[in-house]
Amino acid sequence: MGQILVNGVSQGALYALLALSFWVIFAVTRTFHLAHVAVLNVAAYTLYWVFVEVGAGLVPAIVAALVMAVLLGVLIETLVYQPIRRSGGDGMLLFVAASALLTMSQASLALIFQENARGLEDEVPAPLFRNAHLTVTRYDGAIVVLVVVLGAAVWWLMTRSRWGRSMRAVQGNPELAGYFGIPVGRVYQLSFAIGSALLVPAVVVMAMRSGVNPDMGFNPVLIAIIAVIAGGTERQSGAMLAGLFLGMLENLILYWISSEWQTIVTFAVLAVALIARPSGLRSAVQTRVG
Amino acid sequence: MRKVFSAIVASTVLAAGLTACGSDSGSSDEVEIGILIPQSGDAAVTGRFMTDGAMAAVEEINAAGGINGKKIDAKIYDTVGDPQNGINAYKKFTSDGGKFAIVGFSAVVTAIGPLASREDVLLVNSGAPPFDAEAMGSHTIHTLNGQDHEMQCAADYAYDTMGTRKLGAIFADIAANRAGVESLSKDFEEKGGEVVGAESAPQGSSDFRSVLTRLKRTNPDTVYVYTYGSDPGNILKQMKELDFDAKTLMYSGAAVPQTIEVGGAAAEKSLYTAGLFDPSNTDPQTAAFLEAYKKVDPDSDPSSLGFYNATLYDGVKMLAKAMEYVDDHGGDMNDPRTVEKAFYEVKTFEAATGTATYEEGDPIARKPFQVLEVQGGKFLPIDTVEC
Secondary structure: OHHHHHHHHHHHHHHHHHHHHHHHHHHHHOOOOOOHHHHHHHHHHHHHHHHHHOOOOHHHHHHHHHHHHHHHHHHHHHHHHHHHHHOOOOHHHHHHHHHHHHHHHHHHHHHHHOOOOEOOOOOOOOOOEEOOOOEEOHHHHHHHHHHHHHHHHHHHHHHHOHHHHHHHHHHHOHHHHHHOOOOHHHHHHHHHHHHHHHHHHHHHHHHHHHOEOOOOOHHHHHHHHHHHHHHOOOOHHHHHHHHHHHHHHHHHHHHHOOHHHHHHHHHHHHHHHHHHOOHHHHHHHOOOOO | OHHHHHHHHHHHHHHOOOOEEOOOOOOOOEEEEEEEOOOOOOOHHHHHHHHHHHHHHHHHHHHOOOEOOEEEEEEEEOOOOOHHHHHHHHHHHHHOOOOEEEEOOHHHHHHHHHHHHHOOOEEEEOOOOOOOOOOOOOOOEEOOOOHHHHHHHHHHHHHHHOOOOEEEEEEEOOHHHHHHHHHHHHHHHHOOOEEEEEEEEOOOOOOOHHHHHHHHHOOOOEEEEEOOOOHHHHHHHHHHHOOOOOEEEEOHHHOOHHHHHHHHHHHOOOEEEEEOOOOOOOOHHHHHHHHHHHHHOOOOOHHHOOHHHHHHHHHHHHHHHHHHHHHHOOOOOOOHHHHHHHHHHHOEEOOOOOOEEOOOOOOEOEOOEEEEEEEOOEEEEEEEEOO
């Protein structure tokens, strides 16, 4: 039970971090940014390329992945989403554009690096803690610390900083915020930059643990998106707790039932939770699907 | 959803008429063979290995004068590795007048096999270990070992040679793999062993720790791994993370460089049942394959070529031999059913992936297996298994 709990917290923390990165973008811009998966994948391959192919060390690789993620996120917002919004395109058009970007990125990565998964670390690092029944790895420790620190940093940014107040103003009513002189376009770019940057710590843990492949971001980001919707799109804590809950649930279910039922039961429990408390879904429905 | 996107992209490509490439319709001095193998999508890397192998055989046969003087006109059709695109590629192949096709990938063979059997087309499956021959078409010839045969060999090797008495299994949650593990469990228990746990996970999962934690509690001597892609490497790595020190025996599809690339040092000493192919062998079939493959892909490193590079080469050569047999005996080598019968009449085929034999009425070849072990970051043959 102890090991399952550790696995669940570790997996849940990863989903919570990914949910936080998606929430920053979705809460402010109301854009259903499915191309977040593409940003994650490109950041992961940048990390791999600088760390393994160039051999430049982990810190330069993380910096390169961070730069690439922020640049790509902001470019997508500036060159793709903003022109669509300016021309009156609705949320569905933004969703189609995001889907096209995702498909293009996966095909491009497969073309450049081939479909094969690539590993980053040859040796399995020594655990933080181990006894006969329980192993806590460095990855488990790192992801939990990261989610706490970054969750607090985003909370401070959104509630205490000048930019955060601008983001919340745009989140409430972009037209009115623009009327009061808040640069809505810049605020959108900022939320894409922060949301994309928040992907990188998760990317580092995922890539170091399991390597990189062109499909690596899809399932985790999909679960993170579900967490944002289920947790209530207005609240950072709701999105992160829902991510943690889904990760824990996925793993705890295994303690009682066979692994083949894991996904079915996880999402059945989620569906029941949402039926019992539909406020999360209701706030999502009120937003633009774009 | 990702598969939906892939399907949209693939359908667009298909609609643009890019499914087939190669020369136009052949003449009476030619025999047409379709190569229905993925050229795009997730399966493209393996598909390209297979296609190169098939084309190596075609060029070798044509350079030697063809099949009793008839050159092979090979056309490539992109199945993308999924059923719908596979059916589209098959329809294009038959509308081009095709009657003989080399195929691989179980999802595609299962989708088009029954159509081909109804439409007087001979499929030669050289890329998908058959787990249900009837579902893959009653007139499909398989040039690979069947899944049940591999499972039987794996059970024998685990019990007799590795000394395993308690076996655990982890498998990709798809029908073929589930059926395979059921077959393995039955064979292993018939020998007197105990299957202490069998856990599944979606193929492509990156986190297997909870499934492995469950399996670790059952304390197996050996874990049999029946999945592919990046999964085997991740499973090996995460077993090490969890200090789960059971021995590992893996399915042949895991014996690919990706497993070592992802698994790193954790892949050392892992074992694999695999089709019998070793590029360092000096037998005439392996030497001919290496020479032919070099002509198709001059940059290839012969020592890195594996089973799936060679298996479609063998498939084309076995089909050519069956056609030659028909022609030598006064039959019509363009008649699919006559050529199908010839596989049973020829019975034994020498091939780069081991001697294949057919018993009357059983369309699945029986070939020996070898056992590979990862040593120093390479797959090395350590044993052969006859079962």
